[in-house]
Amino acid sequence: MTQFDEQASQGLFEKNLITENQFQEIKEYRSLNIFSLNVELKLLLSISVLMFTSGIGILIYDNIDSIGHIALLAILFVLICGCFYYCFKNSKGFQKTETTTESHFLEYIVLTANVLTCIFIGYLQFQYEVFGTHYGLATLVPTIVSFFCAYYFDNKSVLTIAVTGLAAYVGLSVTPQDIFNSNNNFYDNQSLSYSAIMLGFLLILWTVYSFRINLKTHFALVYLTFALHIISIASISNMVSEDIIWLLFSLILAGSSVYFYKISHQLKAISLYIFMIVYAYIGINIFIFRIFEHIDFGDIWVLFIMILPVYFIGSIVLFIKLIKNFNKEIAE
Amino acid sequence: MIVHDKNLLNNLFLTQEADSLESGGFISKEQKKIIRNQLPSFKIQNNILVRLGFFLLGSFLYSSICSFISLIALSGAESFFKICCFLFAGVGIAGAEFLSNSKYYRHGLDDAFILGILLNVGGAVFILTEDFETGLTPAIFVAIASFLTYKRYLHLLSMLVFCLAGSAVLFFGLFEIGDIGKTILPFVAMLASAGFYFFTKQKIKNLKEVYYYNGLLLANSFCLILFYLSCNYLVVRELSAELLGIDVQPGQDIPFAYFFYAFTFIVPVVYLVQALKTKDRVMLWISFGAIAFTVFTIRFYYSVLPIEAALTIGGLVMFVIAYFSIQKLKNKESGLTFKPDRINHSTAILNAQALIVASTFGMKPEVKTESPMDFGGGGFSGGGSGESF
Numbered sequence: 104m105t106q107f108d109e110q111a112s113q114g115l116f117e118k119n120l121i122t123e124n125q126f127q128e129i130k131e132y133r134s135l136n137i138f139s140l141n142v143e144l145k146l147l148l149s150i151s152v153l154m155f156t157s158g159i160g161i162l163i164y165d166n167i168d169s170i171g172h173i174a175l176l177a178i179l180f181v182l183i184c185g186c187f188y189y190c191f192k193n194s195k196g197f198q199k200t201e202t203t204t205e206s207h208f209l210e211y212i213v214l215t216a217n218v219l220t221c222i223f224i225g226y227l228q229f230q231y232e233v234f235g236t237h238y239g240l241a242t243l244v245p246t247i248v249s250f251f252c253a254y255y256f257d258n259k260s261v262l263t264i265a266v267t268g269l270a271a272y273v274g275l276s277v278t279p280q281d282i283f284n285s286n287n288n289f290y291d292n293q294s295l296s297y298s299a300i301m302l303g304f305l306l307i308l309w310t311v312y313s314f315r316i317n318l319k320t321h322f323a324l325v326y327l328t329f330a331l332h333i334i335s336i337a338s339i340s341n342m343v344s345e346d347i348i349w350l351l352f353s354l355i356l357a358g359s360s361v362y363f364y365k366i367s368h369q370l371k372a373i374s375l376y377i378f379m380i381v382y383a384y385i386g387i388n389i390f391i392f393r394i395f396e397h398i399d400f401g402d403i404w405v406l407f408i409m410i411l412p413v414y415f416i417g418s419i420v421l422f423i424k425l426i427k428n429f430n431k432e433i434a435e
Numbered sequence: 436m437i438v439h440d441k442n443l444l445n446n447l448f449l450t451q452e453a454d455s456l457e458s459g460g461f462i463s464k465e466q467k468k469i470i471r472n473q474l475p476s477f478k479i480q481n482n483i484l485v486r487l488g489f490f491l492l493g494s495f496l497y498s499s500i501c502s503f504i505s506l507i508a509l510s511g512a513e514s515f516f517k518i519c520c521f522l523f524a525g526v527g528i529a530g531a532e533f534l535s536n537s538k539y540y541r542h543g544l545d546d547a548f549i550l551g552i553l554l555n556v557g558g559a560v561f562i563l564t565e566d567f568e569t570g571l572t573p574a575i576f577v578a579i580a581s582f583l584t585y586k587r588y589l590h591l592l593s594m595l596v597f598c599l600a601g602s603a604v605l606f607f608g609l610f611e612i613g614d615i616g617k618t619i620l621p622f623v624a625m626l627a628s629a630g631f632y633f634f635t636k637q638k639i640k641n642l643k644e645v646y647y648y649n650g651l652l653l654a655n656s657f658c659l660i661l662f663y664l665s666c667n668y669l670v671v672r673e674l675s676a677e678l679l680g681i682d683v684q685p686g687q688d689i690p691f692a693y694f695f696y697a698f699t700f701i702v703p704v705v706y707l708v709q710a711l712k713t714k715d716r717v718m719l720w721i722s723f724g725a726i727a728f729t730v731f732t733i734r735f736y737y738s739v740l741p742i743e744a745a746l747t748i749g750g751l752v753m754f755v756i757a758y759f760s761i762q763k764l765k766n767k768e769s770g771l772t773f774k775p776d777r778i779n780h781s782t783a784i785l786n787a788q789a790l791i792v793a794s795t796f797g798m799k800p801e802v803k804t805e806s807p808m809d810f811g812g813g814g815f816s817g818g819g820s821g822e823s824f
Contacts, residue, residue, distance in 0.1 A: 111452035135769040139776035155750025161743035263793040
């Protein structure tokens with residue numbers, strides 16, 4: 104919107120909201136006519152990494168019996184070594200805080216190296232059963248490698264892989280497209296729910312500990328996002344169960360909502376806050392429904408429909424207030 | 436006929452500028468706060484998640500009001516079914532007017548009511564005309580309604596609905612003509628979108644009021660997309676099979692196949708070059724989409740390479756392109772550059788990267804022979820467990 108950009112800063116200047124110096128500086132910067140391809144090229148890099156590693160994955164899976172195993176393993180191994188060599192050479196080494204690197208490619212090479220390592224280990228297990236029947240171990244080893252890479256090279260993408268690996272180890276599928284589908288049958292499988300909630304709890308504990316020793320505190324948002332979704336979804340799925348146990352899960356959901364209410368204010372993370380509200384709202388509605396489920400709806404459904412608009416208006420007013428408060432508090 | 440206060444609309448424009456200047460480091464945070472306090476503003480939600488949440492709540496409210504009305508009316512008249520959609524559209528208009536007058540704009544709640552109006556107008560016309568064959572009349576009415584709601588509420592999604600409904604009118608109108616209409620459909624769509632592209636472009640150029648900019652830009656981009664799709668080989672071939680019943684035998688091809696092939700290849704490149712030349716970011720993204728769709732078009736008919744080789748080589752090629760582009764651009768200070776723009780740097784897409792990675796490479800428990808690769812149910816990890824057990 105070229106013709107309007109100037110107009111906007113001009114408008115601010117005319118209303119005496121920015122100083123003359125600032126206005127000149129902005130004008131000068133605009134006259135450079137910058138068109139940055141930063142986001143586009145970075146996106147291209149990550150898509151290329153996704154495609155390349157996916158291609159390698161299928162290639163190896165399809166040719167498991169045709170090309171010599173040793174040859175395949177050797178090629179993969181050389182590739183991994185090359186990637187890691189680049190990573191170690193270009194990184195600044197382990198640091199406790201968020202690091203910035205000179206190299207624009209490091210992030211993507213780390214991701215490639217890590218995914219290739221996972222494929223390598225998976226291939227070893229599939230073909231040679233290195234870990235025997237300890238299938239858990241075959242998940243745990245790539246997870247540990249991923250955690251190491253994530254912390255050493257300070258890479259959030261790899262960290263998410265590591266957390267999904269950890270969840271897979273306890274039997275959960277927490278990839279975004281799977282978290283609601285039948286793999287996680289919380290409803291039929293109560294022990295899975297307990298382990299999910301335990302995992303979420305441990306992730307929260309780990310962030311608390313990390314804050315105490317100042318270790319990669321910017322990773323907290325990733326951990327907390329996973330923890331919030333895992334705990335909330337597990338509790339909500341169990342709140343509809345027939346068992347009396349649903350009361351316990353309601354309590355867990357209430358507790359986690361309170362915790363995430365506080366922590367989202369602390370971290371100024373609106374994404375956590377919103378999802379917390381959404382899950383809490385769903386939880387409250389299920390709770391109300393459960394309380395009233397023994398009443399015969401045949402008699403009062405007319406009343407029910409009449410009250411509904413009022414109920415929604417009430418919720419909207421409440422939400423507007425909650426969001427307003429949050430925005431006010433993080434602005435301070 | 437804009438319902439919103441024009442002062443507020445101009446203020447919105449200024450505060451948005453202040454936001455981007457603050458994130459670019461030109462002005463301080465305190466200064467931004469002062470600007471925000473000085474300029475009265477709408478009740479607006481900039482966070483997409485919050486807006487989506489309010490949209491959902493607004494839809495719940497809307498539908499609960501509608502069910503309330505139905506409850507009362509159903510016991511009364513038999514003909515209620517005929518007019519219910521008009522009533523519901525009236526509810527939508529009342530809600531949208533009320534929200535706009537209380538300064539809600541791009542809030543989510545107003546989105547729900549305005550889209551509700553359009554939905555119900557379409558439904559009402561559909562029920563009245565019982566036009567189940569062509570869909571032309573509802574499309575015309577929805578187009579008119581969405582244009583009016585855009586003009587009144589400056590609602591961007593209405594503009595999108597208007598574009599879609601407008602193209603639907605064009606298509607359905609040509610279907611009415613019969614086989615000739617269906618045959619010339621791609622060319623008519625191409626010419627129409629080209630015409631509207633230059634029309635909207637001219638409008639943008641002579642635009643005085645800033646608040647119309649986004650709507651016109653949306654229409655402009657829509658024309659670009661429609662122009663590419665209108666003569667894309669895949670679209671034309673599948674549509675001619677669908678509409679005219681042309682069954683393409685092996686060795687044969689659709690009429691004017693060479694034109695469509697050439698079009699499919701040339702247009703994305705033209706877009707890309709033009710976007711880089713005129714520094715037009717929206718066009719750049721459309722060109723990326725068009726290139727991807729061209730690749731898909733080719734792979735849809737010709738399996739040039741097996742999928743794994745295509746992915747591996749494609750990934751390598753893209754990496755090399757990105758590598759050399761970055762090397763070339765990273766030290767440039769002006770014009771085309773790799774340095775993040777201080778004013779319009781959007782990190783939202785880069786933040787979404789972790790999410791994309793998690794959904795592509797996330798490990799899953801049930802495949803015991805650890806295969807971290809899963810292609811969204813590509814049948815790869817699923818088959819993995821079969822052999823070893």
